Amino acid sequence: MANYSTNEFKPGLKVMLDGDPCSILENEYVKPGKGQAFNRVKVRNLKNGRVNERTFKSGDSLEGADVMDREMEYLYADGEFWHFMATDGSFEQVGADEKAVSDCLNWMKEQVIYQVTLFNGAPIAVSPPNFVELEVVETDPGVRGDTSGGGTKPAKLVTGAVVKVPLFINTGDVLKVDTRSAEYVGRA
Amino acid sequence: MTVDWKPSASIAALRRRAEIINHIRGFFAERDVLEVDTPSLSAAAVSDPHLFPFSTDYVPEGGGTAQRLYLHTSPEYPMKRLLAAGSGAIWQLCKVYRNGEVGGRHNPEFSMLEWYRPGFDHHRLMDEVDALVGLVLGSNPARRVSYAAIFAEHTGLDIHSCTDQQLQALASERCGFSGELLRDGWLNLLFSHCVEPKLLEPTMVYAFPASQAALARIVVNDDRVESAARFELFVAGMELANGYFELTDAQEQARRFAADQLQRRALGYPELPLDQPLLAALQSGLPECAGVALGVDRLVMLALGASRIDQVIAFDLARA
Numbered sequence: 001m002a003n004y005s006t007n008e009f010k011p012g013l014k015v016m017l018d019g020d021p022c023s024i025l026e027n028e029y030v031k032p033g034k035g036q037a038f039n040r041v042k043v044r045n046l047k048n049g050r051v052n053e054r055t056f057k058s059g060d061s062l063e064g065a066d067v068m069d070r071e072m073e074y075l076y077a078d079g080e081f082w083h084f085m086a087t088d089g090s091f092e093q094v095g096a097d098e099k100a101v102s103d104c105l106n107w108m109k110e111q112v113i114y115q116v117t118l119f120n121g122a123p124i125a126v127s128p129p130n131f132v133e134l135e136v137v138e139t140d141p142g143v144r145g146d147t148s149g150g151g152t153k154p155a156k157l158v159t160g161a162v163v164k165v166p167l168f169i170n171t172g173d174v175l176k177v178d179t180r181s182a183e184y185v186g187r188a
Numbered sequence: 189m190t191v192d193w194k195p196s197a198s199i200a201a202l203r204r205r206a207e208i209i210n211h212i213r214g215f216f217a218e219r220d221v222l223e224v225d226t227p228s229l230s231a232a233a234v235s236d237p238h239l240f241p242f243s244t245d246y247v248p249e250g251g252g253t254a255q256r257l258y259l260h261t262s263p264e265y266p267m268k269r270l271l272a273a274g275s276g277a278i279w280q281l282c283k284v285y286r287n288g289e290v291g292g293r294h295n296p297e298f299s300m301l302e303w304y305r306p307g308f309d310h311h312r313l314m315d316e317v318d319a320l321v322g323l324v325l326g327s328n329p330a331r332r333v334s335y336a337a338i339f340a341e342h343t344g345l346d347i348h349s350c351t352d353q354q355l356q357a358l359a360s361e362r363c364g365f366s367g368e369l370l371r372d373g374w375l376n377l378l379f380s381h382c383v384e385p386k387l388l389e390p391t392m393v394y395a396f397p398a399s400q401a402a403l404a405r406i407v408v409n410d411d412r413v414e415s416a417a418r419f420e421l422f423v424a425g426m427e428l429a430n431g432y433f434e435l436t437d438a439q440e441q442a443r444r445f446a447a448d449q450l451q452r453r454a455l456g457y458p459e460l461p462l463d464q465p466l467l468a469a470l471q472s473g474l475p476e477c478a479g480v481a482l483g484v485d486r487l488v489m490l491a492l493g494a495s496r497i498d499q500v501i502a503f504d505l506a507r508a
Contacts, residue, residue, distance in 0.1 A: 007290075029291030032384075033420075033430045033481075034402050035376040036238050036369070037289075054364035055381060058288075 001064035006039040006056050014046070014067040017054070021046045021065035021119045029058065046117055047124050049103065065119065072116045074108060082108065084116050084123070096123035106161035107132045107179045128179040133188040134158050135174050142170040155184075196498035196507055205488045205500055208324055212281065212301060212484075215320055221277040221303060226266035228283065233258040233460035234265075235448040236402065240287040241460070242296075258460070259285040262481055263302055264403065265466040268434070271304055271477060272469035279303035281484065292496045293426060295504050299484040306475040310404075310417050310433040313478035314392050317421055317429055320482075321390065324491055330390035330421060338393055339375075342383045347375065347397060348413060358382075372399050387422035394419040403441075404432035421482075423490055431480030438470035 004015060009027040016022070022043040031037035037058035044051050046067060072084035072094070081095030094116065100123045101108065107128035117125040139155035155165040155175070163177055165184045174188040195202070216223065233241045241258040248254075260266075263280050270278055284300045305313055318329040336347050343362075345354055355374035359365045363381045375397060387393075394417075398406050401416035408414050417433035435441055445462045452459055488500040498504035 029289070029294060030380050031238075031289060031291070031294065032376055032380055033427055033483075034236060034238065034400065035380075036373050038365075038377060038380065040363075040381065052364060055359075055377065056365070057367060057369075060367070 001066055003061040003063055005061045006041070006058050009039065009041055009062075014065040015043075015062040016065045017043060017045075017062060020048075021067045021124070023067075025051065030055075031058070046119065047099075049125070066121075067117060067119050070116050070118060071113050073113050074110055076110060077108075082126070084114065084126075087113055094118070094121075094123050096126055100124050101126045104128050106157075106159050106182070107134075107177070108159055109134060130178060130180060131176055131185065132179055133174050133176050134161070136165070136169060136171050139165065139169060139171055143167040192507065194507075195502045196504045197500055197502055201488075201492055201494065201500055202502060204492055208488055208491055209281065209484070211323055212320070215323060216279045216303070219277075219316075221279045221305075222275060224267065224270060224275065224278045224280050225282070226260075226263045226270070226280065228260050228285070229257040230260055230265070230463070231255065231257060231461065232265070232463035232465070234261045235445045235460075235462055236261070237448050237451040237455060237457060240457075242285050242287050256461075261286050262300060264479070264481070265463045267302060267304055267479070268474055269465060269469040271306065272472055272474045277303070277305050290505055293486065293489075295485070295497050295501060297505075298497070298501075300481050301484050301487075302479065302481040304434075304477050304479040306477040308478040310394065310419050310431055310478045313431055313433075313480055314394070314419055314421075317392070317431065317480055317482070318390075321421065321423070321428070321487070324487055325390075325423070327390050327423070330392040330423075332392045332394060334395040335379075335393050335397065335415070336395065338383055338387075338391070339379065342386055343378055345378075372397070375400070384422060384427065385425040388424055390421065390423045392419050392421050396420075401435070401444075402432065403435050403444075405435045405437075407433075419480075426486055426490070427483075428486050428490070429480050429482040431478060433478050434474065434476075436470060436474040436476060438467055441470050442467055 009024045011024055013024045014021055022045050024043055026042040028040045030040050039056045039058050041054050071087045073087055075083045075085055081097060082101045083093055083095050086092040104126045109132055112132060115127040116123050134157040136155045137158050140153050151167045152164040153167055154162050155169055156162050163182055163184050176185040176188045178185050239261045241261050243256055243258050246255040246257055262284050263282055267278060281301050283297050285297050287296060289296050321327060339347050343358060352371055359374055359377050363377060395415040396418040398414040398416050404416045404418035406414050407417045419431050420427055421429040449459055485497050485500050494500050
C-alpha cells in the first residue's frame with residue numbers, strides 16, 4: 001500500500017496505526033507563528049471501533065490500509081463463523097468470526113444485507129442496516145385495545161436482544177427496530 | 189463540470205471586514221503612527237527554520253541574469269530598516285506569504301498588521317495591543333501571565349526544572365504523540381495542544397523561554413532566570429499576535445541568524461540567503477523599540493464569530 005503524508009490525511013482515509021487498520025475522522029493543522037507544525041488527528045480503530053486522538057509532526061506519514069466496505073447478505077452461522085455473500089453478483093462468500101460480528105449480534109437476520117468491512121480481504125467488522133425486522137419470542141401477554149402508548153414492557157427478540165415495546169405487543173409479532181438506538185419503531 | 193467561482197466568505201462578512209480595517213486605520217491615524225508600505229519581494233529570506241517562503245524569479249525583459257526573490261513571510265526586516273533610518277513609529281497592513289500552511293486557521297497568504305513603537309518596551313506595547321483589540325472586539329484587557337506560569341497551570345510542569353523525558357511522557361499521554369523532538373519542540377507541542385486551547389479569554393503570555401526569543405531581546409529577572417522579552421496574545425484558544433521588545437544588538441542578531449541556518453541544515457531544509465541589510469541597519473543603530481505582528485484575518489474571525497479563516501477572506505487557497 002502507498003504511504004500517506006499528514007497533509008493527505010482526509011476524513012475516510014484508511015491507514016495503519018500501531019498495526020491496526022484505522023479510519024481518519026478529522027485532521028487539524030496546528031502551527032504556532034513561530035515553531036514547528038503538527039497535525040492533530042482523530043482516528044477510529046476499525047478493529048475495536050475506538051476513537052483516539054493522535055498528534056504527528058507535519059510531514060510524517062503512515063502506510064495505507066487495504067480496507068473496503070462491501071454490501072453482503074447474511075446467509076447462516078455454523079457455530080464458529082457467520083457467513084456472508086456479496087450482493088454484486090460475484091456470489092463471493094466470507095466467514096466473519098465472533099469478534100467481527102460482536103457489535104451486530106443483536107441484529108443478525110438471514111437474508112438481510114449488512115455492511116462488511118474487509119481488511120486484507122478478511123472481515124473485521126459488520127454493521128447492520130438502520131432498521132431490521134425481528135420476531136418477538138418472549139413478552140408478557142398483550143393488553144388488548146391499548147394502542148395509545150403510555151406504558152411499555154420488555155420484549156425478547158429472536159436474536160436475544162431485549163427492547164422496550166408498547167403493552168399491546170404479543171409473542172410472535174414481528175417488530176421493526178432501529179439498530180442505532182435499539183428502539184422499537186413499529187410492527188412490521 | 190461546474191466551476192466553483194463563488195467567494196468563500198459571505199459579502200456581509202467582507203463588509204464587516206472592511207469596517208474593521210477602517211477602525212484599524214483610524215486607530216493609528218489618531219495616535220500619529222505613520223503608515224508604510226514595504227516590498228513583498230525580497231532578495232533575502234526569513235531565517236526562521238519553521239517558515240517556508242515562496243520564491244520566484246525576476247527575469248529582465250529581453251534577457252539577462254535572473255534574480256531569485258522571496259515573498260516576505262512578515263514585513264519585519266524592511267520595517268526595522270525604516271526605523272533605523274529614523275522613521276519613528278510605523279505601522280503596516282499587508283499580505284504575507286507562508287508556504288505549506290493550510291488549515292482552519294491558516295491560509296498561505298494572509299493579512300498581517302505589524303507595528304513598531306520606538307521608546308516602548310513590550311509591556312507598554314501590550315497596553316496598546318489591548319486598546320486595539322478592545323476597539324475591534326469590545327473585549328476587556330487581556331490577562332497577563334508568564335509562559336512558565338501558564339504552562340505550569342495547564343500541564344503541572346515547571347519549564348525551568350522539568351526534564352525532556354517528563355515533557356515527552358506528557359506529550360504521549362495528553363497528545364498521543366510518539367516521536368522525537370528537541371526541547372523547544374516538546375514545549376511547542378504541549379503549549380499548542382494543552383495550553384493554547386484553554387486560553388479562551390484574552391490572555392497575553394510573556395517571558396517566553398530564552399530559546400524561543402526569535403527577534404526579541406533576552407532579559408534576566410530578579411532570580412537570574414533568562415527569558416525572552418516576547419509576548420503572544422491568545423483569544424478564544426487562538427494565537428492572535430506576537431510581539432517583542434526588539435533585539436537591537438547586531439552581533440547577537442548575526443549569531444541568531446547563524447544558529448537558525450545550522451538548525452535548517454540539521455533539519456535537512458534548504459539554506460536561504462540571510463538578510464544582510466537588516467544586520468547593517470542594526471549596526472548603524474536601531475532605536476530601542478517594541479514591535480508586534482497581529483493576524484488580521486483571525487481578528488476578523490473573532491469579531492464575526494467565524495470558525496474558519498475561509499469565512500473571512502474572499503477566496504481561500506482552494507478557490508484562488
